[in-house]
Amino acid sequence: MLRLLARFRRAKDGLAAVEFAMLAPVLVALFLGSIELCNALNCQQKVGGMASTAADLVAQETAVARGDLSNVYSAVNSIVYPFSTAGLRIVITSIVDNSGTSKVAWSCAQNGSPRSVGSTMTLPTGVMSSGGSVILAEITYPYTSTLSDYITGTVNMTETFYARPRRSTTIAAPPSCP
Secondary structure, three states: OHHHHHHHHHOOOOHHHHHHHHHHHHHHHHHHHHHHHHHHHHHHHHHHHHHHHHHHHHHOOOEOOHHHHHHHHHHHHHHOOOOOOOOOEEEEEEEEEEOOEEEEEEEEEEOOOOOOOOOEOOOOOOOOOOOOEEEEEEEEEEEEOOOOOOOOOEEEEEEEEEEOOOOOOOOEOOOOOO
């Protein structure tokens, strides 16, 4: 019996296969996790780009028409490629300074509810000058991992961006929202 145990202890056959079998699941998990992390960071960067693009496109106008907002929504939807646009929520709001109080002048949304006209908003310091206005673009994107069955479910990625109108102090509201 002791000879059998001694022979077993000296045997090196198959050691590499056993080590690989122990390490393979860890290596696969690290590989898939790094791919998923890169996808999530890429998507978050696209959400930031969508917010800045939406605000910037509207801030270039003196008045916004229904068709202009439809074009902005289309442009923003194309930025998120190759991710799905399902559930993408876009809210574009014009905020004006009304005697020191920031109020919503107009708001339009895609796949969500716009802000109430006339409602008061608190803005970060220095965003809007006295008597001026800003365009606020809010993006909410429900990111779903390709490995969502194993990691987490949907993660809502949100981004806001403020832009000052370029060619006028305020931007006229569209007659209706698309």
